[in-house]
Amino acid sequence: MGNTMAENSSGATNGQTPPQQAQAQLTLQRIYVKDLSFEAPGAPQIFQQQGQPNVELNLSQRVAQIAEDTFEVVLSVTATCKVEDKTAYLAEVHQAGIFGLSGFDDQGRDAVLATYCPNVLFPYVRQSVSDLVQNGGFPPFFLQPINFDALYAEQLRRRADAGAGEGAHA
Numbered sequence: 001m002g003n004t005m006a007e008n009s010s011g012a013t014n015g016q017t018p019p020q021q022a023q024a025q026l027t028l029q030r031i032y033v034k035d036l037s038f039e040a041p042g043a044p045q046i047f048q049q050q051g052q053p054n055v056e057l058n059l060s061q062r063v064a065q066i067a068e069d070t071f072e073v074v075l076s077v078t079a080t081c082k083v084e085d086k087t088a089y090l091a092e093v094h095q096a097g098i099f100g101l102s103g104f105d106d107q108g109r110d111a112v113l114a115t116y117c118p119n120v121l122f123p124y125v126r127q128s129v130s131d132l133v134q135n136g137g138f139p140p141f142f143l144q145p146i147n148f149d150a151l152y153a154e155q156l157r158r159r160a161d162a163g164a165g166e167g168a169h170a
Contacts, residue, residue, distance in 0.1 A: 024103035026112060031124060034074055035094035038132040042086050047137065049083045055141060056080045063113045069102040073117040077125050079133070079141065091132040091141075095125045114152040122146060 040046065058078040066072050074096045081088040099117050101109050126143045133141040 024108065025100070026116070027100035028120060029070070029098040029100055031095070031097045031121065033093070033124075033128065034096040035092070036128060036132070037090075037092045038136055039090045040088065040136050040138075041090075042088060043137070046083065046086060046088045049086060049088070051083045053081050053083050053088060053139075056082070057143070059146065061114070061118050063117075066098070069100055071099050071101060071113060071117075073097050073099060073113060073121065075118045075121040075125055077129060077143065079129055079143075081133075081138070081141070089133060089136050089138055091129050091136075093125050093128040093132070095121045095128065097121050111152065114155070115148045118146075118148045122148075 042049070056079070058076075058080075060076045062074045062076070064072045064074075074094050076092070076094045078090065078092045080090050097117060097120060099113070101112060104112065122143075122145075130140055130142055133139075
């Protein structure tokens with residue numbers, strides 16, 4: 001029975017991944033800060049300002065292929081805090097990672113680059129933004145978790161809608 005099972009599952013036993021799935025490989029080669037900035041244009045007067053701080057977040061990511069199976073993913077976050085109409089601070093972090101991806105089809109590779117890679121980078125971005133804000137003399141600011149899977153699904157849906165719309169006009 002054990003031999004038959006091994007033959008039927010292409011030699012994968014004991015819960016191992018079947019060989020056809022094991023061909024896709026993802027490696028994290030490096031994580032680094034690409035750019036980092038903090039501005040407190042209204043300091044020191046802003047520390048006396050009364051009012052509710054309002055933080056606006058801007059998130060983006062960029063993927064660049066740097067070798068055949070090697071990609072740089074840059075997750076960028078800009079946090080702008082205003083008190084009334086004055087900018088209290090502006091913190092910007094561009095966190096990068098170099099990822100090796102091999103054996104993925106185009107769709108699988110795109111999904112990994114858009115979801116898994118930014119998820120790896122996010123804790124570093126969160127820590128950097130928090131440190132910058134606190135070192136700038138402001139109360140701690142913690143980025144809430146981001147669902148990159150949902151963002152990617154929405155991006156695919158928009159792309160499909162745009163493609164369907166173009167087809168209808170043709």
